[in-house]
Amino acid sequence: MAAVLPAASLAHRRSRLVRERIIEAILFLAALVSVFTTVGIVYILVKESIVFFRHVPVWQFLTDTQWTPLFDDAHFGIVVLLSGTLTSSMVALAVAIPLGIIIAIYLSEFAPFRLREVAKPFLELLGGVPTIVYGYFALLFVTPLLQRIYPELPGFNLLSAGLVMGIMIIPYVASISEDAMRAVPMSLREGSYAMGATRFQTATRVVVPAAFSGIASAYILGISRAVGETMILAVAAGMQPNLTFNPLEPAATITAFIVQVALGDLPHGSVGYQTIFAAGLTLLVFTLAFNVLGHVLRRRFREAY
Amino acid sequence: MAVSMQSVKKQVRRRKRWDVIFALVGIVALMIGVLTFVALFAEMAMNGAGRLSVDFFTSFPSRRAGQAGILSAWVGSTLVMLVTAAVAVPLGVASGIYLEEYARKHWLTDLIEINITNLAGVPSIVYGLLALGLFVYQFGLGQSILSAGLTLALLILPVVIVATREAIRAIPQGIREGSYACGATQWQTVRYHILPYSSAGILTGVIIGMARAIGETAPIITIGALTFIAFLPPAPIAAEPPFVSFEWLFSPFTVMPIQMFNWTSRPEAAFHQNAAAAGFVLVVMTLAMNGAAIWLRYRLRRNIKW
Numbered sequence: 001m002a003a004v005l006p007a008a009s010l011a012h013r014r015s016r017l018v019r020e021r022i023i024e025a026i027l028f029l030a031a032l033v034s035v036f037t038t039v040g041i042v043y044i045l046v047k048e049s050i051v052f053f054r055h056v057p058v059w060q061f062l063t064d065t066q067w068t069p070l071f072d073d074a075h076f077g078i079v080v081l082l083s084g085t086l087t088s089s090m091v092a093l094a095v096a097i098p099l100g101i102i103i104a105i106y107l108s109e110f111a112p113f114r115l116r117e118v119a120k121p122f123l124e125l126l127g128g129v130p131t132i133v134y135g136y137f138a139l140l141f142v143t144p145l146l147q148r149i150y151p152e153l154p155g156f157n158l159l160s161a162g163l164v165m166g167i168m169i170i171p172y173v174a175s176i177s178e179d180a181m182r183a184v185p186m187s188l189r190e191g192s193y194a195m196g197a198t199r200f201q202t203a204t205r206v207v208v209p210a211a212f213s214g215i216a217s218a219y220i221l222g223i224s225r226a227v228g229e230t231m232i233l234a235v236a237a238g239m240q241p242n243l244t245f246n247p248l249e250p251a252a253t254i255t256a257f258i259v260q261v262a263l264g265d266l267p268h269g270s271v272g273y274q275t276i277f278a279a280g281l282t283l284l285v286f287t288l289a290f291n292v293l294g295h296v297l298r299r300r301f302r303e304a305y
Numbered sequence: 306m307a308v309s310m311q312s313v314k315k316q317v318r319r320r321k322r323w324d325v326i327f328a329l330v331g332i333v334a335l336m337i338g339v340l341t342f343v344a345l346f347a348e349m350a351m352n353g354a355g356r357l358s359v360d361f362f363t364s365f366p367s368r369r370a371g372q373a374g375i376l377s378a379w380v381g382s383t384l385v386m387l388v389t390a391a392v393a394v395p396l397g398v399a400s401g402i403y404l405e406e407y408a409r410k411h412w413l414t415d416l417i418e419i420n421i422t423n424l425a426g427v428p429s430i431v432y433g434l435l436a437l438g439l440f441v442y443q444f445g446l447g448q449s450i451l452s453a454g455l456t457l458a459l460l461i462l463p464v465v466i467v468a469t470r471e472a473i474r475a476i477p478q479g480i481r482e483g484s485y486a487c488g489a490t491q492w493q494t495v496r497y498h499i500l501p502y503s504s505a506g507i508l509t510g511v512i513i514g515m516a517r518a519i520g521e522t523a524p525i526i527t528i529g530a531l532t533f534i535a536f537l538p539p540a541p542i543a544a545e546p547p548f549v550s551f552e553w554l555f556s557p558f559t560v561m562p563i564q565m566f567n568w569t570s571r572p573e574a575a576f577h578q579n580a581a582a583a584g585f586v587l588v589v590m591t592l593a594m595n596g597a598a599i600w601l602r603y604r605l606r607r608n609i610k611w
Binding site for chain 2: 019032033035041048103105106111119123137139140199200201225227229231234258268277280284287291
């Protein structure tokens with residue numbers, strides 16, 4: 001029947017087709033923006049870091065035990081900043097891992113329906129609080145509180161920053177772990193109950209192992225957030241580079257250092273300016289490694305039902 | 306029988322006790338989270354209550370804590386959010402539509418998907434470094450409202466894309482087939498069916514993204530936003546032609562979280578009160594936005610029956 005179509009209709013169809021193609025192309029370009037963002041991040045960090053590593057040999061960057069990039073006698077030992085990042089993240093995880101998993105198990109397996117309906121949105125709300133507010137809380141509430149128990153604690157320390165950071169990541173960890181546990185099919189639980197297991201036994205020996213891949217990736221996400229967290233540490237842990245693994249001391253992290261440099265006015269193109277890109281590259285490599293690890297864990301321990 | 310009824314009963318009782326103990330531990334853990342939040346909110350409300358007045362919203366920051374306000378900060382935050390929304394919403398929704406409705410399965414779309422997942426895990430300060438190198442210096446946009454808005458737009462883009470995709474995925478295939486059966490093209494289907502039905506879900510994602518952007522401090526500090534701004538950006542509307550001015554896009558600025566950071570890092574307690582008041586405003590704003598998003602999602606789940 002195509003032969004009887006008038007020419008006007010054909011032209012109309014053709015213009016419609018062209019418009020469709022143009023729209024698809026525009027949408028595709030929009031989708032590419034996220035790829036360009038990644039390319040841009042890698043390009044900028046690598047470009048500035050290459051200039052930096054021309055001034056500072058890589059081995060010195062990795063092995064030096066001092067970090068004084070803005071002094072006359074400049075040292076660039078990233079280990080110093082890494083120690084701060086590592087210590088504060090450890091404190092945060094010491095809080096978030098046990099609390100997060102207990103809350104997730106409780107909400108998924110024990111809590112009455114009503115409580116869960118209220119608690120889940122509440123956790124999400126908690127996750128939306130700006131980190132600068134947590135920073136204020138760590139410096140002006142948690143630190144004075146800790147000083148009452150342990151008077152020698154300095155005003156800036158990794159402990160209170162880490163504790164608050166742990167509280168901050170609980171919502172993420174608990175929420176994702178809980179989703180993973182809810183996804184475990186009911187029949188597994190019923191089988192366990194039929195064998196005479198209690199609720200606690202079913203939760204810890206059936207549901208948690210079955211949801212392990214989801215729980216593991218929740219923790220990886222939590223670690224990656226702790227490592228990249230900036231404002232809590234910049235406010236509450238002080239910005240003094242300090243090679244220490246003692247959470248009772250003040251120390252700078254990679255992120256806090258970047259903030260410190262950005263707050264001053266370093267000329268564009270100086271070594272100090274490029275230092276923050278080298279520090280940023282280190283940070284990106286770490287978080288990327290955690291992301292990849294998360295993917296691997298999820299794939300390796302995925303249980304298919 | 307080696308096992309007596311007595312000992313079996315005892316074992317059952319012991320195991321059941323663990324159920325009770327864990328239920329208690331669970332409530333305690335939940336309470337720790339809740340109480341921390343209550344403490345945070347109460348501390349800020351009590352400390353900042355003395356500063357919360359109309360003057361606080363209509364004054365510029367000042368060297369004297371008692372006269373300082375957040376006028377330039379909330380105006381700056383509003384303008385930056387305008388830019389962020391104007392960039393992130395169309396880009397994010399378009400990406401989501403492309404990936405769900407148009408993309409065929411091949412390596413490029415796989416790459417885009419993996420890339421979005423990874424971008425969501427990149428620390429916000431790294432976006433700040435991207436913006437410093439790219440927007441501020443490479444493109445010469447300077448430390449302006451435009452740079453900050455673009456940075457935050459890239460930051461929340463994954464949130465908007467993921468929300469859009471989830472909202473679109475919830476629409477049954479029958480809707481599309483019905484539309485095609487009536488002779489609609491793909492774009493017409495998207496424009497008149499997919500977009501309207503997914504708009505509430507998309508809106509939820511946009512609000513959550515904006516709530517995150519409004520509290521972000523690190524990337525904006527990294528691009529070098531000033532902390533002491535005692536003036537407003539040029540007005541967007543002028544009395545004489547051409548009436549509309551975009552000069553404000555290139556103006557220096559400060560935002561709420563940066564103002565709060567500035568006050569928090571001063572040693573004087575009087576400024577801490579200002580920080581508490583600013584923090585209180587910030588928390589109420591983000592909570593209201595997140596609350597609206599959660600409420601919207603809850604309503605959505607109840608109302609839609611395909």
